[in-house]
Amino acid sequence: MSAVETSAFRALLRPGDTVKVLLDAFAIPPGTDPTTGAPLPPADAVALLADAERVRRASEDARNRRLVAVVVHNEGSEEGSVFVFRARSTGKQLEQSDILRVFPVFGNLNISMAQIRRTTLMDSLRSGSLPQAAPGFLSLTITQDDAASISQTPLTLCTQQVETLRVLLTECKRLKELADAPPISTAPVLTTFSWLSPYTARRAPLPPLFSIPEDLRIARTPLHGRLSAAFAGQPGDDAGDVVRIRDEWIRVKARDEAGTGATRLSIRIGTFNVNGNLPSQDLSLWLGAQPLQPYQSQGIVTMAPALPPLLTDLGKIARSDFEEVMTPATAMTDNFQSPVSPDPSVISPLAGSTSILSLVSPTSPESSSSTVSSASATATSPQSSVPSSATSTSSTATLTTASSSEKPDLIVLGFQELDLSTEALLYANSTAREEAWMEAIYAALGQSKDSEKEKGKNKGGYVKLASKQLVGMLIIALVKTELRACFDQVQTAAAGTGIMGLMGNKGGTALRMRFTPPVASPSRSSSRNPSILSISSAQTTSTTATGAQSSKSVKLRKPGSTILTFVNSHLAAFDEMVDRRNADYAELTKRLRFELGTLGGESAGSELLFGDGEGADAVPPTPTASAGAPMPAGTTCGVFESDVTFWLGDLNYRIDAPDGDVRTILASDEWEDGRLETLVIYDQLKAAIRANKAFGTFQEGTLAHHPTYRFNAGLLKDELGYDLKRRPAWTDRVLWASNNFTRVQQTSYTGHPQYSISDHKPVSSDFTLNMDVFDLPTAEKSADRLYRQLRGLEDAHEDHNAHVSLKVLESSVDLGKIGHTKSVTKQVTVKNIGRIPCAYRLVPIDGESAPHPDWLKVEPMAALLLPDEIVQLTLTTTIDNNCAARLNTQNKELNCTLILHTIMGKDHFVAVTAEYVPTCFGTSLSRLTRLPGPIRTGGDLLSEERAINAPREIMRLINWMMSSSVRMDKVFVERADEDIIDTIRECLDTGVDFPFTPDEKEDKVPVAFGETLLRLLNSLPEPLVRADLQPQCVLQTSRDEAFEMLDAFEPAAVNVWISVTAFLHFVCQSSAEPEAKTLAVARLFAPVLLRDDAREVSPVGRRNFLLAFIRP
Known part of the structure; x- marks a missing residue:
């Protein structure tokens, strides 16, 4: 037996269990009745003596191969058992399902052996010759007749390892003598050999870690926040908590072990409430095909069209092309038209094959482009931060410049109020308006509307990936032609929340897709897809992206995928309907469901994209964990079961400030500095996120553009063009949420005031998704191995011989003097001194308290430790204004007790002390005037009559x-x-x-x-x-x-x-x-x-x- 197989077998055993003997054997498959075809009973040793040829054939079939092992458990006293495994091919991991039989070594366990002969005794008498032995073949029969035994049916195997078999019999005899010392009646097998239960019990399968991403609402919650409610003396649901900790640990560890590099995907997202109108202006600015023009920061935003009229591939103005599908109620007026410019450099002709990209020089977008990382939390509220006196600083993310010279890989556009006709609510199956906007989109991209049909002639262009329309809501996704094969499993969903809570005048449409990064082979030029990193470049980038790189080289055979979800919604209107908007959001998160039951396990996007796949397992070790496994019929998922979810559309949230204030702040020169930052404080959507009433999972970049609603082309408008009957508002938004495996970077977020098609201005945002590239088969194999490695952790509550043992090396910590805005950090060492994995979590002293006071931060709040592993518990003081306001009036001596609950084990206590140094910051005005001197000098407060001025x-x-x-x-x-x-x-x-x-x-x-x-x-x-x-x-x-x-x-x-x-x-x-x-x-x-x-x-x-x- 090879060293690799021996190592694989040892990896299956639990900590504390050792293998003494390992025998290579094979089973004899049962035959069938020649008349009925029914299976015959398994062959015994006597039958095998008469059928040497059958033994020989069985030895040549790898499917019959078995491993027989003597495993010893030593905790106080030595106990042994004989395990019989199904052998796997070289390089494949053994699983618990490969354990076929377990024979505890005690009582009437009997192991007999016999030599297989070529001829029987009768045959030798007839022929007059002596019987001849079949060289090397021995039969091995294991029998256990005790009523309390786990295995009572005899098992017969064959082997050629004579010497190993002798060692096995000797070891079993020794263990049997130890086990037979106490009478069996006083020590039932289920108690004495309780350590065998994890091997013989039916195990729950490893959950799918790579097929459907974890719900973002859970993934974005810290691990300790996902655990059950618990406090000292009341551990909560330890069994459930250990599974949550285990799954999170395996998910991160397996992807890290299978990592090969990093890749990125650029996405442009646009949202536009078109107010029932059809395209009449060039959309290239909105789509990013032309350089971005600065949003006017002061003065009057002109309502005259700042862009040329739309030209189709026939060279005609769009209005005349679309008049036949327009109703009188939605027809455009001449006020929205502008004459065709004689300068071809400012329009988007499609003459010949010239692309619009060749007609403009790439420049940087306006200064409102932003870089906002998804790792950051939502913007700090004004109450918790002090306004800085430096004009260059802000309480939200700083806007930076992003390059517009590179076309996005994916374009996703959301439309609202596509059709305002009453008929659309009843007959919503017309695609005429979608086709009209698609023609305008292709024209803006410099393509013909028939370019998708022209195979091989659309290199560098875009093809439509999917679309979904519900009455006036439409979402469209376009992808670069050369990247089309990277996207599959595209699903759509729609839900109405309008009239009677069901009609489609309000609601949402959504797209879900799977992106599998392309992998550049050595012969493929990486310049073909400039935004996708090749393997060679990814290896260099991964250190920067993740801070670490796999210690061993992983061959990328089948890259893991990333699930992208896009939701386009139109929520309830009017200023006072904020609660209804919040309810619409909650309703859409429940009702937007994607049907996954029809998806196959493999598709174009999940093929082996690099190499020939040699050495890959045909079947993953754990089928339930495979990302390629087909979904059962009826399987659905929601918008949050995604690696990244983008939410765009006319969300209709308004500004809760007086109408006159909003217009003054937007138009007056006195508010030139900080005008938008002032209004954002009163934004309803920001308030809903802060209060966690809606969109609490999402984040949004800095609003550095003017409100995009509501504009008026007539007389009833203010100097900026806003309708006098409607308060200006940022109704049109783009938000996102992502998990820890996908890092989202927003590179622009702006409105486009140049468009006069609608009473809304379109909004666009550019994103770069940075994703770790990992080999899916390797990740699944690692997850299965790690799952077995943690088996002792999950079984600790059942196994009396498996004791979790955690040791806290410092039982007390003195943080010394601590003060306002000054952090002090100390560490506590926690070590797993047991023989099985264990986990801990911090719990409060009672159900009304927090695990630690607000002046102290503890990380990590929950963790998993392998045997002999050490974790440093970091204690950091954090005293803000609110905390200082309370501590300034209390005793200077601070103390608390941290309770580390070992899951399925005992609690440990760490006493933390500190001396608070009071400060005038956070002290009330009345208290400051009654202090007898500086706050550090102490003394009793003066009476109110003696208070200073x-x-x-x-x-x-x-x-x-x-x-x-x-x-x-x-x-x-x-x-x-x-x-x-x-x-x-x-x-x-x-x-x-x-x-x-x-x-x-x-x-x-x-x-x-x-x-x-x-x-x-x-x-x-x-x-x-x-x-x-x-x-x-x-x-x-x-x-x-x-x-x-x-x-x-x-x-x-x-x-x-x-x-x-x-x-x-x-x-x-x-x-x-x-x-x-x-x-x-x-x-x-x-x-x-x-x-x-x-x-x-x-x-x-x-x-x-x-x-x-x-x-x-």
């Missing part, structure tokens, strides 16, 4: 900056130095003099003082202007009225307000550009001094109230 910390900052020698030019303009801020903060808390001398040539120190003041004011638990006073403040129309409002302020708040606004007035007045400086300062301080956590107060009114005090 204003906090000394705020006054110290203002007094230092009001010095005549301080330069104020860069204050509230440039980014501050964090080290200087920390020094200033320490001086404020301790009362130590500032170590800085005012200098007219120094800018960094004054900038840091200004930023410290801003952060200190923002850290106040309550805003300087109380929330109940703010609605009255924004109603003041003059400076005198604004000053009169101060009478309603608290005494301390009045003094701080006067001091701060006087200082801000001084800063603005001393600037070279007073008005610009004033507007910039107001943008920073209005959301801080009049903090509106409920978003119910006019942003324009709050800013005007502050301007009344600081404007020179």
Whole structure:
């Protein structure tokens, strides 16, 4: 027996079990009755003596090969058992299903042997010759007659390994003597040999880890958040938790072991509510076939068509081509038309075979293109972050420039209100409008509408992959011709949520597809698909993408696939219907289902794309885990069972700010800086995501373009072209969600104001998907091996001899002194000292508590450890403004107890202590005025009668900056130095003099003082202007009225307000550009001094109230 086979056998055994003898044998298949054809009983040793030729034939058939092993379990006392396995071909892993028989070595276990002879005794007497032995063939019969035994039917095998058989019999005799020492009656077999139960029990199959992706709502939840509810003394569902931890560990580990590199896919997504109109303008800008033009950041966005009319492949204006399918109610008026430009460089002719791409020079898109990684969380809310004084920073992702010279691999377009006719609700099977828009799309791409039919003539172009229409909603996917073979298993779905909750005037259409990356062979040029990395380049890229690379070389025979899902929806309209929109979203997530039962196991996209497949298993080790296994009839999946899900469309979420405020902010020069950031705070969709009422799984890039709804071509419009009857809003959106195996990078997200086809402006977004490339057969084989490796973990609750044993090397941790915004990190070592895998999770002390306090972060919260494996538990302090506000009023001594629950084992406890250093940040105004000195000096609070007029910390900052020698030019303009801020903060808390001398040539120190003041004011638990006073403040129309409002302020708040606004007035007045400086300062301080956590107060009114005090 080869060393490879011996190693494969050992891998099947559980930790603690060892193989003493391994015998190569073969079985004799039963014969059939020659008359009836019925199978005959298995042959016994006596019958085999008379049929040597049958033995010889059986030995030559590899299907009859068996392995006989003596396995010993030693825990306190030695116990043994004889295992009989079905042998597999070389290189294939043994599975538990290959265990055919198990014979515990005890009681009446009997193993007999006989030599197979060529001729029987009768034949020798008749012939007068002596019987001759068949060289090397021995029969081996195993019998166990005990009533309590696991196997009672005798088993006969044959072998040629005479010496190994002798060793096997000797070892079994030794083990039998040990087992027979205590009487069997006092030690039942099911108790004494309980370690055999994991081998003999019917095992649950390995779940499919690579066929249908895990639900994104689960995949994006931290592992500890998926486990059952538990606390000290109440472990919860340990059996279910161990399966969740196991599956997650196997999924990640198997893909990592099978990894070969990385690949990427570029996608352009567009959404357009066409308001029942047909295409009349060139769509190349929207589709990315022309360079992107900047969205006007100020002034009037013209309603005159900024683009030429659409030209089809016949060279005619689109309107005349489509008039025959247009109804009078939806016909375009001349106001939306523009004359044909005589300059061919600004239109998209399809003369000859010239592509539109050759008519434009590739340039970078506008500055609103963005790079937003899917690994990042949703944008930080304004309440939890301090507005920065540097104009170059923002609380959301920074927009960067993306290259437009490379055409996307995949284009997905969503249309809404494609057909507004009443007939469309009743007869929705017409494709006339889809065909009209498809012709316009092909024209914009520089292709003929018949290009798909011209085989071999569409290289570098696009072909339609799929489409789905439901009344006015249409989703279309186009793919590069050369990549068409990479996409298969394309499924569609649709659901209506409109009238009566069913009609298709509102609802969604969806596409689901499988992408299998192409693999460039050595003879294939990688320049053919510039956005797809070849294997050679992928090997280099994988280190950057994943941070690690497989330690062994994996041959890519059959790449793993990525599931992409696209949802195009049109949700309920009107400003006040936000709850209905949230309900529509929830309804669509339930009703949009893809039918998978008709999908075959293999298709073009899952063929062996590289190499000849030699050495690949014909059947994966675990059929249920195979991504190529056919789906049972009726199998469906939802929009979240995907590696990446994109959600686009007219979501109809509005801006919850007064109509006048929205228009003022969009149009006024005073709001040039930060106008869009201000409005995003009031966006209904962002609020729904924050509250987890809708789209909580998704994320969205920075909204750096103007609202795309609602525009009016008539007279009732404002100076920007927005309809006076409808508040402007970002109704048209593109969002996405992805798992950890697919990294999504958004490279652009913008609106296109140049289009006048509809009352909506189209929106487009470019994405790059970075995916790890892994070999699917290798991943499935690794998953099966890892599954067996973790068997002891799953069986620990059944096996009395399998003890999970976890050791925490540090039972107590002292974090020392900790403070606001300063992190302290310590580690705790956790080790698996047992013989089987184990897992742990952190649990709270009771059902009402959290596993750890809010000032402490612990990672990982749950983990799996192999025997002798070590995990470092990282403890990090995190004290934000809210946490500091509470800790500043409590005892300085902090302590907590972390409870590490060993799943199916006992709990371990880690005592954590720390000393909190109080700070003026996060301390209320009233408390600051009653402190007897700096907050670190301690002492009892002063009575209210003895309270000082204003906090000394705020006054110290203002007094230092009001010095005549301080330069104020860069204050509230440039980014501050964090080290200087920390020094200033320490001086404020301790009362130590500032170590800085005012200098007219120094800018960094004054900038840091200004930023410290801003952060200190923002850290106040309550805003300087109380929330109940703010609605009255924004109603003041003059400076005198604004000053009169101060009478309603608290005494301390009045003094701080006067001091701060006087200082801000001084800063603005001393600037070279007073008005610009004033507007910039107001943008920073209005959301801080009049903090509106409920978003119910006019942003324009709050800013005007502050301007009344600081404007020179």
